Amino acid sequence: MNDPELLARIQFAFTAAVHYLYPPLSIGLGILLVMMEGIWLKTGNPLYHNMARFWTRIFALTFAIGVATGIVMEFEFGTNWSTYSRFVGDIFGSALAAEGIFAFFLESGFLAILLFGWNKVGPRMHFFSTCMVAFGAHFSAVWIVVANSWMQTPAGYHLQTMVDGKPVALPSGHVVTQGDLTSVRAVVDDFWAMVFNPSTIDRLTHVILGAWMAGAFLVISISAYYLLKKRHLDFARASMKVGLGFALVATVLQMVSGDFTAKGVAKNQPIKLAAMEGVFKTEPQTPMALFGYVDSKNETVVGPKIPGLLSFLVWGSFSKPVPGLLELPASAFVQSHFPDATTPEKLAEARKKFWPNVPAVFQFYHMMIIVGVILLVLTVVACFFWWRGWLFNTDLLLTRWLLVLLIFSVLGPQIANQAGWFAAEMGRQPWIVYELLMTSQSFSKVVQANQIVASLVMFGLVYALLFAMFIFLLTRKIHHGPDDEEESEEMPDSWKAIIQKNNPRA
Amino acid sequence: MSLPDLNIVWFILVGVLFTGYAILDGFDLGVGAVHLFVKKDEHRRLLLNSIGPVWDGNEVWLVTGGGALFAAFPEAYATVFSGFYLAFMLLLCSLIFRAVAIEFRSKEEWTWWRQFWDVAFSLGSFVSALLIGVAMGNIVRGIPLDADHEFAGTFLGLLNPYSLLLGVTTVLLFAMHGLIYLAMKTEGELHDIISGWIPRVIGFFLASYFLFNLYTLIDVPWVLDTVRARPYVFAVVAASVLIVLNIPREIHKKREFNAFLSSCAVMVLMMATFGITYFPNMVLSSPDPANSLTIYNAASTQKTLGIMLIIAVLGVPLVLAYTASIYWVFRGKTSLTKHSY
Numbered sequence: 001m002n003d004p005e006l007l008a009r010i011q012f013a014f015t016a017a018v019h020y021l022y023p024p025l026s027i028g029l030g031i032l033l034v035m036m037e038g039i040w041l042k043t044g045n046p047l048y049h050n051m052a053r054f055w056t057r058i059f060a061l062t063f064a065i066g067v068a069t070g071i072v073m074e075f076e077f078g079t080n081w082s083t084y085s086r087f088v089g090d091i092f093g094s095a096l097a098a099e100g101i102f103a104f105f106l107e108s109g110f111l112a113i114l115l116f117g118w119n120k121v122g123p124r125m126h127f128f129s130t131c132m133v134a135f136g137a138h139f140s141a142v143w144i145v146v147a148n149s150w151m152q153t154p155a156g157y158h159l160q161t162m163v164d165g166k167p168v169a170l171p172s173g174h175v176v177t178q179g180d181l182t183s184v185r186a187v188v189d190d191f192w193a194m195v196f197n198p199s200t201i202d203r204l205t206h207v208i209l210g211a212w213m214a215g216a217f218l219v220i221s222i223s224a225y226y227l228l229k230k231r232h233l234d235f236a237r238a239s240m241k242v243g244l245g246f247a248l249v250a251t252v253l254q255m256v257s258g259d260f261t262a263k264g265v266a267k268n269q270p271i272k273l274a275a276m277e278g279v280f281k282t283e284p285q286t287p288m289a290l291f292g293y294v295d296s297k298n299e300t301v302v303g304p305k306i307p308g309l310l311s312f313l314v315w316g317s318f319s320k321p322v323p324g325l326l327e328l329p330a331s332a333f334v335q336s337h338f339p340d341a342t343t344p345e346k347l348a349e350a351r352k353k354f355w356p357n358v359p360a361v362f363q364f365y366h367m368m369i370i371v372g373v374i375l376l377v378l379t380v381v382a383c384f385f386w387w388r389g390w391l392f393n394t395d396l397l398l399t400r401w402l403l404v405l406l407i408f409s410v411l412g413p414q415i416a417n418q419a420g421w422f423a424a425e426m427g428r429q430p431w432i433v434y435e436l437l438m439t440s441q442s443f444s445k446v447v448q449a450n451q452i453v454a455s456l457v458m459f460g461l462v463y464a465l466l467f468a469m470f471i472f473l474l475t476r477k478i479h480h481g482p483d484d485e486e487e488s489e490e491m492p493d494s495w496k497a498i499i500q501k502n503n504p505r506a
Numbered sequence: 507m508s509l510p511d512l513n514i515v516w517f518i519l520v521g522v523l524f525t526g527y528a529i530l531d532g533f534d535l536g537v538g539a540v541h542l543f544v545k546k547d548e549h550r551r552l553l554l555n556s557i558g559p560v561w562d563g564n565e566v567w568l569v570t571g572g573g574a575l576f577a578a579f580p581e582a583y584a585t586v587f588s589g590f591y592l593a594f595m596l597l598l599c600s601l602i603f604r605a606v607a608i609e610f611r612s613k614e615e616w617t618w619w620r621q622f623w624d625v626a627f628s629l630g631s632f633v634s635a636l637l638i639g640v641a642m643g644n645i646v647r648g649i650p651l652d653a654d655h656e657f658a659g660t661f662l663g664l665l666n667p668y669s670l671l672l673g674v675t676t677v678l679l680f681a682m683h684g685l686i687y688l689a690m691k692t693e694g695e696l697h698d699i700i701s702g703w704i705p706r707v708i709g710f711f712l713a714s715y716f717l718f719n720l721y722t723l724i725d726v727p728w729v730l731d732t733v734r735a736r737p738y739v740f741a742v743v744a745a746s747v748l749i750v751l752n753i754p755r756e757i758h759k760k761r762e763f764n765a766f767l768s769s770c771a772v773m774v775l776m777m778a779t780f781g782i783t784y785f786p787n788m789v790l791s792s793p794d795p796a797n798s799l800t801i802y803n804a805a806s807t808q809k810t811l812g813i814m815l816i817i818a819v820l821g822v823p824l825v826l827a828y829t830a831s832i833y834w835v836f837r838g839k840t841s842l843t844k845h846s847y
Contacts, residue, residue: 067605
């Protein structure tokens, strides 16, 4: 454990992965809260009041841990990736600052009213706050995905160095060497080209839909549990319907988004696509492996394959070949970094230095897809059961089995989101900024391996405790369940019209 | 007419963000620092709920300040946070603990559970305030930087007596600020206990602040030189001391809101003292001042500073508007309801 680069990568991956358990829930649940409170205000049905109250409590728990683990992320670029921070600060920093100013303040400010404002403000203001929290959560995803997408497909910048204290632009294609790191910077040319870099829209859509799925399946899972246990049945049925409807939209759209995203990767980051799909040889009718494992020695994937499918998905043509790793990256690019790679053997050897960890990327990517497809099937089956009127009839054995599966479905989006990010980030290696700056050039030189070990152990312990607490408190909240008649007497008069509408008990 | 110097504008704006952080998270860290001195469970819940709706919004000032520093002065961001690595990791850990402790503490009735999270909240707040002060102390004193502006010191070197003194001063400042906030938000028995503590904490703070200023003039040679060139710094320091001395009077007259405004003004003036003295440096190098980072050699390009200024002009009024409205909605004394922490 004395490789500072590897340790810094592990720490960033660990803290980001743990953090990313929570924000997708905030984003997805945020939308659902808007729906539930909206339906309540529209119909006055107290059931939706109970739902809004209960899911807000779950939301509060995920939000607090999301904020706490998120502060780490804002500073980890500086602490562990200071060379990277110096190199890209001119571009990357503005996206992070915009996230803080435009999104986090909105989210955290209105969250106060969402959580504690029931007895302080009227229905309009409260509903507006709920909308703003959901909007803020989405907006934070926008800026962080912009920043990350720029690392995948950098655009709207040029490299600059200092000569006699004056900035001088470097030609595009400049190879950043170790000696450049104290003087060369990426600087912004065009802010909007940076924001809307070639992968932003695809990846943002993919991330947000993934977050919607996380929220939807949490609601589905808890509702399925109540249905199976025959507790809070009215509440569970209503929640299940909202959750399932939302899940169907999100999951179907996610398949479309996945297709767009993969096509974008094929176009902008062909090495990453080849690694995700495990394509080594470039051949017409490129097959797609459904699952399997990467045999690195023989440079092939062992597992069932559908001939021509990958060609079709990438190019819309069964015959056009998808470039394989054995010819990626292009020889000219390899030689710009390794000028002595002139023979085919040397070229082949040098090429591998630009490949990510193919077996890992392949597995993470396939895990994401397989889980995504399972969730789609599960959603469609559940909707079918709902349509036939079987979903809430727990006397049926099939329904009981389906509900058990739905209880576990909450893990699906979490696994797929994590696996997808691992595929995306490991697939970008060895680059921290794709084909511009190497990860090995970017970590903090002044931070020693033993210091990272210390912080990693600390985060490991703290996050394990946090996660245990989160699961414990979530379970307790689920066991306690929604109150059948949520507190409404303390709410100001402006709510009375809604509380009394359609409420036999009021 | 010439355009304003964007580097100076951003020096001020980053300063404004961190001052906003000090004022806002300052009082909730202060509430945390005194939390264990309050004994009754109901009183502790009142403490937590007085900051309940606002603490996460307050921490956003830190996150946004960090983001703005990254965008406007990436060299300073990279140097400071990699240089202060272990100290900063401890700070992050403390902030995490205190944040989740607020959320977790009142979820269960068990004594051991509440005690554990009470300690986590209080200790986390205390250590956060201490480390923020220690970090500031090192920035003021100057840290060893090499020719590439990389930190060349050690973790233990950061824990020098001067910086530790500023750490303690910061804890006392935040505790004072937090107590005044609590005086504003509480009533009855708790209010009387809190109000009784304020003059004593002010006394400790002033003593510590006096020592710190003395130590600065003796131990940090560049400050003396700068102050000679900018003597109006003394007026700012004097104004902050006078305002602190006014606080007990306001508390005595039950004008807690005025007392709180005074306390906010003290923080603004202290940050102004720092800013005026430190300008145009971002990170001072000591012993070799030639390696210092300034608002010019640490900055992003003019283009980025310009873009960021547009973002700030659009964003900051919005931020101020909803920060103000949230505090307005939750004005008045804190009371416990079913949904409280």
